[in-house]
Amino acid sequence: METSATSPVVVCRGLTKTYGVGDTATRALRGVDLDVQPGELLMLVGPSGCGKTTLISVIAGILNQDRGSCTLFGQDLALLSPRERVLFRGRHIGFVFQAFNLVPCLTCLENIAVPLLINGVKRNEALRRAARHLDQVGLGDRLGTTPGQLSGGQQQRVAIARALAHDPGLVVCDEPTSALDHATGARVLDTLKSLAVRDNRAMVIVTHDSRIFPYADRIAHMDDGIILETSLKPETDARSCA
Amino acid sequence: MYRIALQMLFGDRGKYLGIIVGIAMSSIIIIQQPSILLTMLSHTYSLITDISLPDIWVMDKKVRTSEDSRALLDTQLYRVRGIAGVEWAVPLYKGSLTVRLENGELERAIMLGLDDATLIGGPGIMVEGSLADLRMPDAVIVDEAGARGRLARQTGRPGEPGIPLRVGDTLEINEKRATVVGIAKATPTFQSQPILYTTYSRAKNYASSERKLLSFILARAKPGLDPEAVARRIAQDTDLAAYTADEFKRRSLDYMLHNSAMLMNFGFVVLVGFVVGTAVTGQIFYNFTLDNLRYFGVFKAMGATDRMLLGMILLQALLAGLMGFGIGSGVTAAFAASTWKGNEMKLEVGLPLLCASGLAVLLIVLAAAFFSARKVLRLEPAEVFKS
Ligand SMILES: Nc1ncnc2c1ncn2[C@@H]1O[C@H](COP(=O)(O)OP(=O)(O)OP(=O)(O)O)[C@@H](O)[C@H]1O
Numbered sequence: 287m288e289t290s291a292t293s294p295v296v297v298c299r300g301l302t303k304t305y306g307v308g309d310t311a312t313r314a315l316r317g318v319d320l321d322v323q324p325g326e327l328l329m330l331v332g333p334s335g336c337g338k339t340t341l342i343s344v345i346a347g348i349l350n351q352d353r354g355s356c357t358l359f360g361q362d363l364a365l366l367s368p369r370e371r372v373l374f375r376g377r378h379i380g381f382v383f384q385a386f387n388l389v390p391c392l393t394c395l396e397n398i399a400v401p402l403l404i405n406g407v408k409r410n411e412a413l414r415r416a417a418r419h420l421d422q423v424g425l426g427d428r429l430g431t432t433p434g435q436l437s438g439g440q441q442q443r444v445a446i447a448r449a450l451a452h453d454p455g456l457v458v459c460d461e462p463t464s465a466l467d468h469a470t471g472a473r474v475l476d477t478l479k480s481l482a483v484r485d486n487r488a489m490v491i492v493t494h495d496s497r498i499f500p501y502a503d504r505i506a507h508m509d510d511g512i513i514l515e516t517s518l519k520p521e522t523d524a525r526s527c528a
Numbered sequence: 529m530y531r532i533a534l535q536m537l538f539g540d541r542g543k544y545l546g547i548i549v550g551i552a553m554s555s556i557i558i559i560q561q562p563s564i565l566l567t568m569l570s571h572t573y574s575l576i577t578d579i580s581l582p583d584i585w586v587m588d589k590k591v592r593t594s595e596d597s598r599a600l601l602d603t604q605l606y607r608v609r610g611i612a613g614v615e616w617a618v619p620l621y622k623g624s625l626t627v628r629l630e631n632g633e634l635e636r637a638i639m640l641g642l643d644d645a646t647l648i649g650g651p652g653i654m655v656e657g658s659l660a661d662l663r664m665p666d667a668v669i670v671d672e673a674g675a676r677g678r679l680a681r682q683t684g685r686p687g688e689p690g691i692p693l694r695v696g697d698t699l700e701i702n703e704k705r706a707t708v709v710g711i712a713k714a715t716p717t718f719q720s721q722p723i724l725y726t727t728y729s730r731a732k733n734y735a736s737s738e739r740k741l742l743s744f745i746l747a748r749a750k751p752g753l754d755p756e757a758v759a760r761r762i763a764q765d766t767d768l769a770a771y772t773a774d775e776f777k778r779r780s781l782d783y784m785l786h787n788s789a790m791l792m793n794f795g796f797v798v799l800v801g802f803v804v805g806t807a808v809t810g811q812i813f814y815n816f817t818l819d820n821l822r823y824f825g826v827f828k829a830m831g832a833t834d835r836m837l838l839g840m841i842l843l844q845a846l847l848a849g850l851m852g853f854g855i856g857s858g859v860t861a862a863f864a865a866s867t868w869k870g871n872e873m874k875l876e877v878g879l880p881l882l883c884a885s886g887l888a889v890l891l892i893v894l895a896a897a898f899f900s901a902r903k904v905l906r907l908e909p910a911e912v913f914k915s
């Protein structure tokens with residue numbers, strides 16, 4: 287699937303999602319329209335329970351919407367078979383989680399290599415490429431360390447390296463800094479943004495943390511299952527907040 | 529990713545040891561208990577196994593197992609010899625006698641009286657002496673386990689093993705002298721009593737209080753004839769029971785299984801052990817997968833297909849099962865070998881049993897893998913964002 291540099295990475299139209307049925311049903315998404323451009327860092331903000339996680343789950347192809355469409359790199363996810371969708375995810379999407387989710391018994395290097403291995407890259411080649419990504423997040427000397435021996439910020443940087451290892455066009459992050467203190471969070475965002483922008487990737491970051499807002503190119507404010515408004519970030523320098 | 533699966537299995541040493549030791553322990557229970565049972569059961573017909581030459585056993589209709597015996601009339605032997613299809617038929621006396629040891633102590637023993645002319649029914653393997661020596665006056669052959677065990681000469685010091693009975697030693701049976709002329713290997717009987725072999729006519733002498741002595745008639749079908757058919761004919765023409773060796777074994781086994789409360793209970797324990805062992809094995813592995821569910825979910829979100837995840841779980845299960853079972857069977861065999869003292873029933877961990885228990889462990893890890901995999905495959909990938 288070819289996408290030119292200017293056509294959007296993500297196009298969502300009229301997305302709805304309801305959990306459960308009857309009295310206990312929760313309408314998590316109630317008609318979301320959203321575009322994300324290549325090289326853009328979009329932040330998704332809003333009160334707890336407003337549907338942020340639900341929305342990036344649909345965007346990342348790990349949750350099916352009820353109605354509406356979600357197109358990634360020109361491919362409507364709903365048109366893919368479940369197996370095709372899994373392979374599509376593996377190739378095009380990187381994940382960063384709030385709780386890092388690094389496999390504790392694997393070294394940092396092996397953790398970073400996982401998306402490559404999933405995509406069928408041979409182990410040696412995968413480890414070689416993983417080493418380069420570990421270097422890029424500033425942990426080049428921690429190849430053989432296991433995640434448990436690292437600080438939270440370091441672990442999240444390893445997770446970022448893992449999210450970027452297979453060179454995905456879209457990276458989704460759910461609250462990547464909320465398990466970290468402010469200074470550490472800011473450094474993590476620095477890393478994330480510099481690497482993402484450099485390779486013209488699109489990023490969608492869900493966050494509560496207003497202190498990292500300045501890193502956003504655009505902020506989408508959600509409430510109660512819809513996007514209220516999207517605002518371009520104020521032209522103040524992001525670095526001043528770090 | 530398969531390498532990753534192995535690393536997940538071996539990565540956490542504590543957990544990994546727990547899995548392997550757990551499966552090993554279950555394997556021990558699964559292997560050892562049935563093998564004890566099977567060994568005990570095989571001893572219910574050890575007499576039939578040891579006497580391999582005749583293919584037909586003739587006996588009183590009321591006889592249920594090779595362990596019990598009822599006397600026949602000597603004339604029955606001639607009748608059997610006269611039946612068409614019978615190549616030969618010889619008498620066998622089997623009785624229980626009291627033996628007086630040199631120090632005056634009394635022991636119960638089984639006496640087998642063999643046909644004087646052919647000595648058919650004698651022990652297959654002689655450790656000392658030869659079967660033909662039975663033709664010497666007062667001669668008896670003693671089984672090795674009995675010679676070392678209950679018939680051994682006590683030193684008088686408690687806790688010390690007795691001096692084994694040897695060729696040339698004498699015993700007293702019903703106030704008659706018996707000279708040991710040989711030591712033989714015999715499969716211990718169910719009751720583990722010593723076995724004394726002598727000739728049929730001498731057995732008559734030792735057991736003079738008994739009126740009739742013919743316990744079994746051992747016969748062989750003419751070459752080319754079906755022993756089963758010949759046995760049927762014998763049963764028809766006499767009013768005796770006649771079975772082929774295999775039929776008699778099965779009959780003995782059946783009888784013991786149905787009539788020995790001890791065996792029934794033990795069999796039940798074996799079954800429970802088996803179920804518990806397999807359940808524990810399955811549970812251990814299932815828990816392992818549950819512990820890793822989060823990471824399987826992450827792999828899934830990152831594009832691992834169901835087939836890949838299934839392969840990883842299967843690999844982990846098979847490897848854990850194999851290692852646990854290997855250690856378990858090794859420990860069982862080593863333990864059986866190290867505790868066997870040579871004079872009682874030897875625990876036999878046979879290949880069929882190993883295969884069966886191996887298969888059970890395999891099935892159970894596969895079942896555990898199935899449930900684990902189902903859990904993983906049903907996992908909503910969106911769960912990965914929940915912390
Ligand atoms: N699997 C689920 N089953 C039922 N209800 C769910 C499920 N997941 C989310 N919800 C509900 O859907 C709504 C939106 O949830 P979502 O997790 O998307 O919110 P969020 O904006 O990410 O909240 P937070 O900031 O607390 O993470 C909430 O009311 C939540 O309770």
Ligand SMILES: [Mg+2]
Nearest residue numbers: 338339340460
């Ligand atoms: Mg959320």
